[in-house]
Amino acid sequence: MLARPAVRALADRVGRASAKAAARAAIGEARALLQGGAETAADPVPDARVLELGASEAAPRLRRVINATGVVLHTNLGRAPLHAEAVRRVVEVASGYSNLEVDLVTGRRGHRSAHVEPLLCELFAAEAAHVVNNCAGATLLALGALAGGGAAVVSRGELVEIGGGFRVPEVMAQSGCRLIEVGTTNRTRLEDYAAALDANPGAHLLRVHRSNFAVVGFTEMPEVSALARLAHERKVYLLHDLGSGALDPALGDYTAAQSLREGADLVLISGDKLLGGPQAGILLGRRALVERCRRHPLSRALRVDKMLFAALEATLRLHRDGRSGELPALKAIHAAPEELRQRATALAVKLGEQGLAATVVETEGRVGGGSLPLRRLPGAGVSIAGGQALLARLRSGIPAVVALLRDGRVVLDVRCVDEVAELASAVLSAAARTGEGAARPESATLEEDEREV
Ligand SMILES: *Cc1c(COP(=O)(O)O)cnc(C)c1O
Numbered sequence: 001m002l003a004r005p006a007v008r009a010l011a012d013r014v015g016r017a018s019a020k021a022a023a024r025a026a027i028g029e030a031r032a033l034l035q036g037g038a039e040t041a042a043d044p045v046p047d048a049r050v051l052e053l054g055a056s057e058a059a060p061r062l063r064r065v066i067n068a069t070g071v072v073l074h075t076n077l078g079r080a081p082l083h084a085e086a087v088r089r090v091v092e093v094a095s096g097y098s099n100l101e102v103d104l105v106t107g108r109r110g111h112r113s114a115h116v117e118p119l120l121c122e123l124f125a126a127e128a129a130h131v132v133n134n135c136a137g138a139t140l141l142a143l144g145a146l147a148g149g150g151a152a153v154v155s156r157g158e159l160v161e162i163g164g165g166f167r168v169p170e171v172m173a174q175s176g177c178r179l180i181e182v183g184t185t186n187r188t189r190l191e192d193y194a195a196a197l198d199a200n201p202g203a204h205l206l207r208v209h210r211s212n213f214a215v216v217g218f219t220e221m222p223e224v225s226a227l228a229r230l231a232h233e234r235k236v237y238l239l240h241d242l243g244s245g246a247l248d249p250a251l252g253d254y255t256a257a258q259s260l261r262e263g264a265d266l267v268l269i270s271g272d273k274l275l276g277g278p279q280a281g282i283l284l285g286r287r288a289l290v291e292r293c294r295r296h297p298l299s300r301a302l303r304v305d306k307m308l309f310a311a312l313e314a315t316l317r318l319h320r321d322g323r324s325g326e327l328p329a330l331k332a333i334h335a336a337p338e339e340l341r342q343r344a345t346a347l348a349v350k351l352g353e354q355g356l357a358a359t360v361v362e363t364e365g366r367v368g369g370g371s372l373p374l375r376r377l378p379g380a381g382v383s384i385a386g387g388q389a390l391l392a393r394l395r396s397g398i399p400a401v402v403a404l405l406r407d408g409r410v411v412l413d414v415r416c417v418d419e420v421a422e423l424a425s426a427v428l429s430a431a432a433r434t435g436e437g438a439a440r441p442e443s444a445t446l447e448e449d450e451r452e453v
Pocket of ligand 1: 136162242243244269
């Protein structure tokens, strides 16, 4: 195989190891077909297939994807894309040494959150802040450091699971904090919390944001301010696992600043949800409590890298400088329906010019990332003929495209798509590779209304 001119040329381009792996894979496919009783073709291992597999062998396994799902903070696709300035700062800080844990004024050892703490305090009106790996880690740390060996009271309406197996009762168990359940799924009253504190003096209160679901109908939950008053009367803490890092109340989510103002002692948020930055868990609140978390041994285990701090600082500066509208995730959430229609029309025209029939359709995007579960983002996309097989070919292209299936057709939502021309050529190339990608039985269906966001 390696002596074939086409494969030799491939080896020159992508390296001998990748060309060899591609040839092996192509032979393996041919062998499986022949063993399955397929007709013997003139050349059972065509050069074209080896070249295709070679391109995919040589590409990084973790690679860029064009998000044509209309879900902005798609957890499976990496949530918030970083702003170009954040990326520049990551490259700068990661390419060499940095003052990650050195105070350049005194020359003494500092702590790494110090670079972002003043910005976090200013933006969220918090006394102190600490940064760990993600919000799940922040919750684990806060419970372990402040309530470990003790107990926390949680409403039965908030014993939730948030994407990827973050289950509140399980995280609590891991933190060494005993769970005291109060109330019911739909209704929990202040008296329920008070009774639990009567029976368990010294237990703290934990509020968990209903990030990825809503309870409608006959419901009742005390305000954060009422919970905070009760906690402080009993000399215990109110911890608030909020998830959403929204700064702008106009986004429609409860904000960390609001929670702190209402009296929560410690609020926990994610960096890569509505804050639009890198994956991070941010603890905000009273100085003494933040310090206890910072000094707890779990803090070391949840420590994050210099790249995260570089990206987070740049993202926070954009917020502070009134430039949050430039953050890719917020830009996609706020995109005007008219602008999206124009983008979809441009895509349909490009596809049509190359003979691929495409119609502009209305779409319903989501915020995703377990944020604002009821919010629908009216947008636009392009519908083309094709089913599972085309979706599979779109996914295996370079760049990969993740799209939706609606009524047996493929729909490309353009909300999160910057480069229409690039998407058009990826779609045309996938549509042309008809031989490949017969729907595999294990292929996941991504029906539009089944999107896990
Ligand atoms: C999203 C979310 C989490 C988990 O956040 P990660 O940053 O993904 O770990 C925890 N709690 C709540 C309330 C959330 O919304």
